[in-house]
Amino acid sequence: MEYRTLGRSGLKVSTLTLGTMTFGGTGPFAAVGKSDLSEASRIIDTCIDAGINLIDTANVYSNGLSEEIVGEALGGKRKNDVLIASKARMRIGNGPNDEGLSRHHLIRECERSLKRLKTDVIDIYFLHEWDGVTPLEETIAALDTLVSQGKIRYVGCSNYSGWQVMKALSISDSHHQPRFVTQQIHYTLEAREAEYELLPISVDQGLGVLVWSPLAGGLLSGKYRRDSPTAWLLGRPAVSSLVIGARNEAQLKDNLAAASLTLSLDERLRLDDVSRPPVLYPYWHQQFTAKNRFGPADLVLDRSDI
Known part of the structure; x- marks a missing residue:
């Protein structure tokens, strides 16, 4: 397994990250996967054995059940330098403050995630989506509080536009508060819109890129070849890691080989040309x-x- 520095931080992450949207399987997430604790434990153990050191989850995945399963499955494995990433922003209840990036919601959800994950600290905490209602100054200040309290170590964003990323970075810099070290984005051989703004920003501002759904939703089902698209992404500028999920242990093993695949220059040029x-x-x-x-x-x- 290869390890890459996450942006301008000193943190090293494996080129493959385990995504846990398939853990739990309640509500709308049941259509993605229904891995229970037993299956999730096998998946996590397989990942750790393969050298994966980052597990990605979110408070909204199965309404917190994914985080609970991750916490139970990891147990003492945190001693093996396994990193945890989680997220907040999406609606998780019916109340007026049960969504968004207000100080109230963000700090409350981080503390709830810590309890579910059975840990004292979340290594990478993502703002899961843009919130155009809450002032960014309030959101960044809340992240600063969480970092100062030792509840999170690094911060990132997910699904932001270019101007939104730059506005947040500007506020962080001007107030000397925590700066995004990474963004998690949608980017595939079939959907390369990130190359207009998000990847250039990552190169210019030193953000590591985690790619969600790198297999375009079809590779795990066997509809497409398992090699070229994933290996192509790992060769793109600023990409640190690909977030891969699996419905079961067998699916996961089929895709772990992507971390060691290398494309020839001719193969890369042909893929670039058609996409x-x-x-x-x-x-x-x-x-x-x-x-x-x-x-x-x-x-x-x-x-x-x-």
Whole structure:
């Protein structure tokens, strides 16, 4: 297993991360998976044996049951340097403060997640989605409190747009408060929109990228080849780890081999060519007028077809 530094932090994460949306299987998440504690324990043990050191969950997955199962399944395995990532933002009840990124909701949900996970600290805490109602200053200050209290170690965001990421980073920098070290995004060979803004921001601002659903929802079912798309993602700029899930231990073992697969240059170029996103404005204009002064972040978007 390869380990990569997560953004500008000193934290090393495995190139594959275990996603636990399949744990629990209550409510709408039952359609994703229904792994109980016994199955989840086998999945986690298989991952640890393969060298995976990051487990990703969220308070909204099966209404907290996923976190509970992770906490029970890990037990003393935390001593083996297994990292836990969790998230908050989504609605988890019927009350007016049961969603969002207010100080009230964020601190309360972090403390609830800690209890379910049976741990004193969450290694990476993600803002699960944008909240346009709560001032970002309030959200970042709440994260600062949680870091100061030793309840979380690193912070990140998920499913943000480019301007939202940059606004949050600006507030963190100006107030000397915790800065995102990572973002978790949707990015596949079939959906490369992240190359317009999110990957360039990651390169420029030093954010590590965790990719959710890297197999585009179909690879685990055997509909597509299990090699090329996953290996292609691991070669993209700023990508630190791919979050993979599995309905059972057998599915997981089928996909762990992706961590050691290497594509040839010809294979990579062919994949780039068939999946290249259209070059939108202002990128096509910059290609003609500014390419002599492109920096590393500008080069993430492939403009070779212009």
